[in-house]
Amino acid sequence: MLDEQFSTQFAEDLIFPWNQQDLDKKLSQVLGNKTGTLQGKSNLKAHFDKGLQAYPQFNFELLDVLRIMHSIVLYKINPKGTKTAEYMEIGSTDKIVKVVANSS
Template identity: 30%
Template sequence: MLTKEIATEFAHDWVDSWNKHDLDRVLDHYTDDFEMTTPLIVSLMNEPSGTLSGKDRVRNYWEKGLEKYPDLHFQIIDVLSSVSSVTIYYTSVLNKKAVEFFLFNEQGKVYKAIAHYD
């Protein structure tokens, strides 16, 4: 079970990894076959489903994102948790508000993430 403390630690480490543009560290939070869904996948990857599976495909997407937004910096607004999930509400690229929902496996790795933007 995810506690509020574990969820908060995850959120801060995840944001810090992104703010340092350290994709290896970001990807350490995920399973090898995790699934990422976001409307930005539609625009950056020309993938109509908005979903990519696997670290290699998502890494490629995130690399393109960092190229497009070289000043990317996230700031946490709030962190919410449940039994096996965490939701991070944060300021994202272009100062947009974002909410990202993460589902965790029993080993504490994210196997599915869904991002939402204003």
């Protein structure tokens, strides 16, 4: 089970680089996933880079961090008021191995 301190720090380590537009640091948290639609850091970086180019001042506000066993859900909101929940499975090396995102 992931403890509260680890979960909170993990969430902050994901949100801060995104808000600072530091894709290299953000992607250091992610492993390639052969079952996902985006595989590998280079594909994820290209995907996120398009988003940052379209919305250069895009920042998330972290509303809550939910955790159980080996997963974390980040509940956040962007400046447009869109709420998003990202479910992340954390692997044995404390890296993200799967992400499912839902937004309002």
